[in-house]
Amino acid sequence: xxxxxxxxxxxxxTFGIEAEARYFAEMQSVSDIQIFLNTQxxxxxxxxxxxxxxxxxxxxxxxxxxxxxxxxxxxxxxETTDNVFLNVQAGEIWDDxxxxxxxxxxxxxxxxxxxxxxxxxxxxxxxGAYGVEVKxxxxxxxxLDMQTLQMSELNNKECRFGYRDSIFKQELKGKVIxxxxxxxxxxxxxxxxxxxxxxxxxxxxxxxxxxIQTVAQAVCNIRRCKLPDPKEIGNAGSTFKNxxxxxxxxxxxxxxxxxxSSYSQPDGxxxxxxxxxxxxxxxxxxxxxxxxxxxNQALVLVNYDNATGEDILNLxxxxxxxxxxxxGINLELEVNVV
Ligand code: EPU
Numbered sequence: 001x002x003x004x005x006x007x008x009x010x011x012x013x014t015f016g017i018e019a020e021a022r023y024f025a026e027m028q029s030v031s032d033i034q035i036f037l038n039t040q041x042x043x044x045x046x047x048x049x050x051x052x053x054x055x056x057x058x059x060x061x062x063x064x065x066x067x068x069x070x071x072x073x074x075x076x077x078x079e080t081t082d083n084v085f086l087n088v089q090a091g092e093i094w095d096d097x098x099x100x101x102x103x104x105x106x107x108x109x110x111x112x113x114x115x116x117x118x119x120x121x122x123x124x125x126x127x128g129a130y131g132v133e134v135k136x137x138x139x140x141x142x143x144l145d146m147q148t149l150q151m152s153e154l155n156n157k158e159c160r161f162g163y164r165d166s167i168f169k170q171e172l173k174g175k176v177i178x179x180x181x182x183x184x185x186x187x188x189x190x191x192x193x194x195x196x197x198x199x200x201x202x203x204x205x206x207x208x209x210x211x212i213q214t215v216a217q218a219v220c221n222i223r224r225c226k227l228p229d230p231k232e233i234g235n236a237g238s239t240f241k242n243x244x245x246x247x248x249x250x251x252x253x254x255x256x257x258x259x260x261s262s263y264s265q266p267d268g269x270x271x272x273x274x275x276x277x278x279x280x281x282x283x284x285x286x287x288x289x290x291x292x293x294x295x296n297q298a299l300v301l302v303n304y305d306n307a308t309g310e311d312i313l314n315l316x317x318x319x320x321x322x323x324x325x326x327x328g329i330n331l332e333l334e335v336n337v338v
Contacts, residue, residue, distance in 0.1 A: 016234030019058035021066035051118035059309035090120025107189035108137040110216040131195040135161035139184040234303030244269040275299040281322040
């Protein structure tokens with residue numbers, strides 16, 4: 001294991017923000033992680049666990065150790081008539097894993113195609129897209145306690161998944177490292193086609209009997225049209241969460257803004273598309289120096305070239321203020337600001 005000092009994190013965050021780590025070390029195995037965490041010198045220092053760097057906004061240099069998880073491996077641990085159980089190491093690239101599932105005809109994750117990031121990060125914010133959340137296919141998550149160096153496992157329920165939320169963003173934040181995730185995937189598939197754009201895309205491609213592979217292809221097509229590719233333009237996907245409001249507030253908003261759309265939630269609240277709220281505040285395609293709002297999806301802030309984390313954060317704050325003034329709604333950041 002090599003520990004590098006004053007290391008540029010620019011290639012390690014999809015926003016492409018320049019920031020330095022005081023120490024940087026890549027972990028190829030669980031024992032690398034344990035050895036590193038056991039070093040007296042690093043025990044006292046702040047630590048940041050980095051996966052694919054696709055949901056992080058660096059606003060300053062990191063004065064401790066950045067630990068990049070590179071562990072690899074996909075292991076079939078169980079198979080039944082209906083399901084297959086795969087244990088996947090945290091450092092596997094998410095979309096490579098989705099493709100592995102498609103090649104082997106294991107179903108469940110096809111709607112989550114092309115999401116940037118690593119497998120180890122997917123439970124943290126319970127990634128979701130096109131009507132599917134990863135929580136529906138997670139059996140368990142294997143962890144390492146950063147203090148005691150003990151390994152443990154949480155089952156699905158114990159992970160307390162919610163919309164872009166889990167125990168890893170709450171009580172366990174900064175306390176554990178996700179080592180691997182065990183998925184329960186299908187052999188006889190149930191396709192999730194309720195999200196309008198998917199059906200339209202399948203129709204456009206004249207697909208009459210969809211499969212997990214053609215649904216994945218449809219999702220990729222939609223994402224490529226709407227969302228910027230971090231390889232071409234720095235971004236971290238949705239910058240904000242879609243906010244929820246109660247029925248009373250929603251009724252008032254609807255009478256003032258009849259075009260507002262919403263997704264009613266099982267708990268009686270209404271989720272509002274933050275992209276729409278931001279667009280109504282005329283930020284879609286807006287640019288301030290090298291920080292901007294994507295032209296096709298107002299929920300995504302972008303770094304055109306040399307924006308700093310502060311530039312992006314200032315723009316995010318400006319958008320939050322504007323949405324609060326127009327709609328009385330506080331937009332919550334979805335990206336992790338460091
Ligand atoms: N909309 C606008 N203007 C915009 C963007 C969106 O009016 O600029 C409205 C439209 O009415 C549209 C609705 O918002 O019908 C929903 O838009 P979209 O389908 O693009 O989804 P989203 O709610 O904006 C969420 C996720 C995305 C995920 C998509 C697709 C969050 C925070 N974001 O976005 O996830 O890809 O659904 O399922 O929940 C991510 O988390 O990084 C991410 C990209």
